[in-house]
Amino acid sequence: MDFPILAVLAATFTIATPLVWAGLGAVINERAGILNLGIEGIMYAGAFVGFLTAASTGSLALGLTAAIVAGLAAGALMGLLTVTLGVNQHVAGIGTTLLLIAASEFTNRLLFSSGSQTITVKFDRILSGFFAQYPMTYVAFLLLAPALWWLLRSSGFGLRLRAVGENPEAADAAGIPVARTRYAALMLGSALMAVGGAFLTLSLLGSFTLDIVGGRGWICIALVIFGRWRVWPVVAGALLFGFTDALQLQLAITPFFSAVPNELMIAFPYLVVIAALAIWGRGVRYPGAYLTPYRRA
Amino acid sequence: MPAIALEATSADVASAPLAELVGIRKTFGALVANDSIDLAVQSGEVHALLGENGAGKSTLTRILYGLSQADSGEIRIQGRSTPMSSPADAMAAGIGMVTQEFSLVGTMTVTENLMLAGVGLGRIDRMAARARVLDAAARIGVAIDPDAVVETLSVGERQRVEIVKALFHDCRLLILDEPTAVLVPQDVELLFASIRRLTADGMGVIFISHKLHEVVEIADRVSILRRGRIVASVPARGLQPRQIAAMMVGADAASPGDDTQAAALATAIGLDAHVPAPPAAVSTGRGAALEIRDLTLAGASRPLLDRISLSVHTGEIVGVAGVSGNGQTELVRVLCGTTPATSGTVHVGGADITTAEVPARIAAGLGRLTEDRRGSVVLNLSVEQNLVLEDLDRFRNGPFISRRRISAHVRELMERFDIRASASDPIRSLSGGNMQKVLLARALSRNPTALVVSQPTRGLDVGACDYVYSQLRGLRDNGAGVLLVSEDLDELLELCDRIVVVYSGRIIGELSAAEASREELGLLMTGHTA
Numbered sequence: 001m002d003f004p005i006l007a008v009l010a011a012t013f014t015i016a017t018p019l020v021w022a023g024l025g026a027v028i029n030e031r032a033g034i035l036n037l038g039i040e041g042i043m044y045a046g047a048f049v050g051f052l053t054a055a056s057t058g059s060l061a062l063g064l065t066a067a068i069v070a071g072l073a074a075g076a077l078m079g080l081l082t083v084t085l086g087v088n089q090h091v092a093g094i095g096t097t098l099l100l101i102a103a104s105e106f107t108n109r110l111l112f113s114s115g116s117q118t119i120t121v122k123f124d125r126i127l128s129g130f131f132a133q134y135p136m137t138y139v140a141f142l143l144l145a146p147a148l149w150w151l152l153r154s155s156g157f158g159l160r161l162r163a164v165g166e167n168p169e170a171a172d173a174a175g176i177p178v179a180r181t182r183y184a185a186l187m188l189g190s191a192l193m194a195v196g197g198a199f200l201t202l203s204l205l206g207s208f209t210l211d212i213v214g215g216r217g218w219i220c221i222a223l224v225i226f227g228r229w230r231v232w233p234v235v236a237g238a239l240l241f242g243f244t245d246a247l248q249l250q251l252a253i254t255p256f257f258s259a260v261p262n263e264l265m266i267a268f269p270y271l272v273v274i275a276a277l278a279i280w281g282r283g284v285r286y287p288g289a290y291l292t293p294y295r296r297a
Numbered sequence: 298m299p300a301i302a303l304e305a306t307s308a309d310v311a312s313a314p315l316a317e318l319v320g321i322r323k324t325f326g327a328l329v330a331n332d333s334i335d336l337a338v339q340s341g342e343v344h345a346l347l348g349e350n351g352a353g354k355s356t357l358t359r360i361l362y363g364l365s366q367a368d369s370g371e372i373r374i375q376g377r378s379t380p381m382s383s384p385a386d387a388m389a390a391g392i393g394m395v396t397q398e399f400s401l402v403g404t405m406t407v408t409e410n411l412m413l414a415g416v417g418l419g420r421i422d423r424m425a426a427r428a429r430v431l432d433a434a435a436r437i438g439v440a441i442d443p444d445a446v447v448e449t450l451s452v453g454e455r456q457r458v459e460i461v462k463a464l465f466h467d468c469r470l471l472i473l474d475e476p477t478a479v480l481v482p483q484d485v486e487l488l489f490a491s492i493r494r495l496t497a498d499g500m501g502v503i504f505i506s507h508k509l510h511e512v513v514e515i516a517d518r519v520s521i522l523r524r525g526r527i528v529a530s531v532p533a534r535g536l537q538p539r540q541i542a543a544m545m546v547g548a549d550a551a552s553p554g555d556d557t558q559a560a561a562l563a564t565a566i567g568l569d570a571h572v573p574a575p576p577a578a579v580s581t582g583r584g585a586a587l588e589i590r591d592l593t594l595a596g597a598s599r600p601l602l603d604r605i606s607l608s609v610h611t612g613e614i615v616g617v618a619g620v621s622g623n624g625q626t627e628l629v630r631v632l633c634g635t636t637p638a639t640s641g642t643v644h645v646g647g648a649d650i651t652t653a654e655v656p657a658r659i660a661a662g663l664g665r666l667t668e669d670r671r672g673s674v675v676l677n678l679s680v681e682q683n684l685v686l687e688d689l690d691r692f693r694n695g696p697f698i699s700r701r702r703i704s705a706h707v708r709e710l711m712e713r714f715d716i717r718a719s720a721s722d723p724i725r726s727l728s729g730g731n732m733q734k735v736l737l738a739r740a741l742s743r744n745p746t747a748l749v750v751s752q753p754t755r756g757l758d759v760g761a762c763d764y765v766y767s768q769l770r771g772l773r774d775n776g777a778g779v780l781l782v783s784e785d786l787d788e789l790l791e792l793c794d795r796i797v798v799v800y801s802g803r804i805i806g807e808l809s810a811a812e813a814s815r816e817e818l819g820l821l822m823t824g825h826t827a
Binding site for chain 1: 410
């Protein structure tokens with residue numbers, strides 16, 4: 001049997017791209033002590049706002065910028081809820097997700113009567129063969145991941161961010177502005193999540209459809225635990241998911257597997273994530289101040 | 298450069314004190330925590346600050362360090378009025394503080410922790426910071442591994458990191474809040490040596506402690522706070538611990554020993570540690586109240602408890618000494634039934650309770666007073682409800698509980714154990730001392746054969762400590778066996794008939810209280826067997 005292994009590997013990187021953007025955004029949030037369950041909604045908002053702006057202006061750059069601005073705004077909202085008001089992070093995050101998905105859907109229905117919209121402009125793949133990937137894929141793996149790895153490890157901002165996520169009392173005593181640092185982390189992380197969402201509309205599909213994010217945000221939450229809040233393991237986790245998804249897509253059209261129900265094939269990558277978490281996600285050590293709002297004694 | 302800053306300091310010494318608090322007043326509602334306090338710390342001086350819990354020491358140091366603001370009064374640094382609105386202000390003025398609760402990020406290295414204060418947003422220079430860590434460590438004469446992850450360090454080492462952290466920012470006045478409370482004697486010696494090096498360098502130190510013999514050893518000047526006021530500020534030279542104790546409780550310092558309150562206080566804080574405790578009333582026909590045989594608890598990589606064998610006889614208090622984290626917590630958990638033992642046996646008064654559920658342990662005569670005070674009560678329930686929580690069966694009429702009988706029982710307990718609260722108060726509103734009295738009442742009201750006690754006086758003031766000690770002695774004298782787990786050596790020497798030392802989950806030594814010395818215990822606690 002002639003199996004197109006290179007095509008599967010190329011698809012792996014494409015599928016992993018939004019997970020890398022959003023997953024690393026979640027790493028930035030959680031290392032600062034905040035579980036951002038708004039991720040699914042923020043990706044959705046990024047996908048929709050990016051699409052809407054690109055569709056109405058004809059500019060992909062403006063579309064991407066608009067998605068980033070939407071992400072920053074969503075991060076500020078999460079900051080208001082979890083940092084300033086000290087709301088339970090699960091509630092704030094799920095509320096944000098529900099709000100952003102509903103707002104995107106609502107606006108979409110108001111503007112366009114039908115569910116699915118296509119734009120005329122769309123990022124094209126660059127290079128060819130195995131290397132034929134979208135620009136945002138190259139940015140994710142070659143620029144974003146190394147930059148965030150460096151940021152967390154060797155920059156003052158990264159040191160501050162880890163300190164407020166591990167022990168905000170100690171950070172405060174050291175003169176680090178805890179609330180401001182957490183806001184910054186939330187806004188940066190949420191902007192990355194929104195870019196991950198915008199990848200779906202502006203690069204992958206060139207259209208906006210209902211349920212476009214399809215649980216990728218939740219997958220990222222799992223990936224971050226799987227990768228133990230570190231940049232490269234999270235990237236590896238995204239690739240693992242991307243690979244299993246690419247594999248099932250390929251197998252679904254391979255005659256040998258035609259007897260396997262399609263639903264089972266689609267569920268396969270998610271089962272792998274659950275299995276991976278069950279094996280490697282146990283006994284992990286969460287950031288010290290995870291889920292905990294900081295108030296001066 | 299620290300050296301230049303220090304020279305400037307010594308030049309200014311003649312003109313003004315290093316730091317001066319003038320007319321500091323701070324109130325919390327109706328409570329006056331600090332009342333027109335004047336305090337001056339000179340360069341090169343160790344200034345001890347003493348007082349019972351609630352006397353206002355913490356409030357005062359928090360104000361000086363910018364963690365809280367005075368209602369009125371002034372802080373002067375080298376004669377210049379300097380408002381302290383945040384720790385950053387205090388650090389900029391050359392003030393450093395090391396509290397009992399270290400403010401270190403456990404998952405970071407020593408160097409990273411020291412870089413935190415004042416770190417910018419851009420690239421960090423790890424190598425330069427690392428060199429400065431080694432420099433600062435050399436200044437206090439200790440070795441510190443700059444690349445060690447903080448959570449792998451011992452308590453003493455973490456404290457040194459805290460001190461180095463203060464020095465990192467050209468600190469000229471160091472506030473040490475009960476620095477010895479968590480240290481083994483050898484670490485105390487190291488700390489004192491470091492303090493002496495720093496003061497010889499011209500630094501000023503504010504030293505807060507409850508241990509009067511330490512104060513006498515290290516301090517140049519002693520100021521005593523009582524109910525928010527400075528009641529005495531005297532040179533430490535020639536001062537006797539007993540005199541200090543008298544001043545703390547407000548007795549006449551000129552006639553120490555006459556005052557029973559002062560004597561009681563001195564006892565409570567361990568001044569009479571070298572006087573052996575009065576022999577137990579029971580001396581004949583001693584059976585084992587608590588018998589532990591080969592008790593083992595497996596851990597991930599090594600056993601948390603390793604074949605612990607120990608008997609506590611009736612009419613005896615046996616102490617368990619050790620640096621925290623050497624198996625004490627696990628031992629108490631296994632004895633109390635919250636963690637099942639891997640192997641070995643536990644008997645109380647002859648009954649095997651190794652695998653018994655908690656109620657069966659209580660029925661067999663085991664009393665418990667664990668270190669987690671707030672975890673031993675239901676915080677939102679009332680004092681009354683908490684007092685009867687473990688023996689509701691005693692108050693049952695068929696399927697119902699008798700409120701009348703509970704009230705009578707609770708009233709009697711509250712009187713007998715001097716619990717100063719209303720029975721209907723939620724227990725979370727009680728002070729640590731009162732909460733401990735509730736727990737003591739609950740445990741002792743059943744006349745246990747054996748009592749397991751862990752850190753019974755942690756965070757309590759001298760009055761409450763004294764009370765706990767008298768209750769434990771009373772229990773012993775009535776023929777019960779007490780196993781006392783404590784990190785406070787003074788406490789162990791004060792109360793125990795025998796002391797065993799645990800290290801790495803094993804008992805590595807046993808001493809009778811009469812022959813035990815602090816040095817010997819300290820050596821055992823750090824794993825050195827003679």
